[in-house]
Amino acid sequence: MKKSNIMSFIGLTFFTVYEISIYIINPPFDVDFLIFLLCMGSFFTLPIFLFVCCCCIIYSSIFAIIDKKRADIICGIWALVLLLIWIFNTNDVNANIQEEYYEDHKSELWEFASEIERICDGKVSHLWIKKYEDESNHTGNLTDADVEQIKDMINSHGFIDVSYGDSVCNIGYKYKVMAHYSFVLGLHGKKLEDNHETIIYNDTVAFEHGCGAVGRCSYPGKEEYLQQRQKK
Numbered sequence: 001m002k003k004s005n006i007m008s009f010i011g012l013t014f015f016t017v018y019e020i021s022i023y024i025i026n027p028p029f030d031v032d033f034l035i036f037l038l039c040m041g042s043f044f045t046l047p048i049f050l051f052v053c054c055c056c057i058i059y060s061s062i063f064a065i066i067d068k069k070r071a072d073i074i075c076g077i078w079a080l081v082l083l084l085i086w087i088f089n090t091n092d093v094n095a096n097i098q099e100e101y102y103e104d105h106k107s108e109l110w111e112f113a114s115e116i117e118r119i120c121d122g123k124v125s126h127l128w129i130k131k132y133e134d135e136s137n138h139t140g141n142l143t144d145a146d147v148e149q150i151k152d153m154i155n156s157h158g159f160i161d162v163s164y165g166d167s168v169c170n171i172g173y174k175y176k177v178m179a180h181y182s183f184v185l186g187l188h189g190k191k192l193e194d195n196h197e198t199i200i201y202n203d204t205v206a207f208e209h210g211c212g213a214v215g216r217c218s219y220p221g222k223e224e225y226l227q228q229r230q231k232k
Contacts, residue, residue, distance in 0.1 A: 004056040005071040011053025012078045019085055093174045093181045095199055095225035098207040101173070102183060112153065113169035113185045116162055119146050126165035131155055131172075168192070170208065179220075180210040199225060 039046045064076035123141045131154045160172030167187045174181050186192045186204035196218040198206040209219040
């Protein structure tokens with residue numbers, strides 16, 4: 001077996017594990033952020049190694065057509081399957097997908113937000129709790145049972161996290177790479193303010209895009225989405 005085939009199989013195994021973890025297992029942590037930490041911890045030798053693996057995968061895929069050797073053919077088919085899964089995956093997210101999800105699940109989202117407010121009422125002024133992790137930020141008199149109840153709610157609805165304060169509930173929807181997408185609901189008719197990270201869907205509903213460790217950034221495709229809405 002050629003060295004290029006060995007590098008190809010190593011790279012394909014890595015990308016296969018990645019796609020399985022993202023699209024099937026859905027682990028209780030941000031896989032992309034973990035990879036980012038591994039890249040930093042390896043002093044960027046990992047991304048260089050993966051780039052070399054990608055070059056070998058392309059090389060093997062090309063020679064699968066030319067030489068038609070078994071190892072190259074396996075690499076080519078394997079790479080094609082992974083590429084198709086990546087292209088047609090259902091884990092994508094953008095403003096149109098958030099709008100469709102909101103319209104299909106608006107009752108569920110508002111009931112969730114109202115229940116969060118009920119739990120927090122008189123006990124906490126601001127809240128942030130993640131799905132599985134112990135990491136949370138809340139003040140006041142929330143009990144451990146309250147926190148566990150909220151985590152169970154997040155898990156049962158398939159959300160990522162939830163934050164609450166000043167009659168505004170932010171419900172974590174999905175991660176895309178390191179970006180965090182969420183629904184922002186203004187309870188009791190509270191109007192939401194527009195900013196570069198959000199798309200105002202109506203007075204009390206917004207779609208939010210957070211860049212995590214990268215910092216503040218605009219919602220991707222915001223202007224195009226708003227222009228599209230105006231034409232409807």
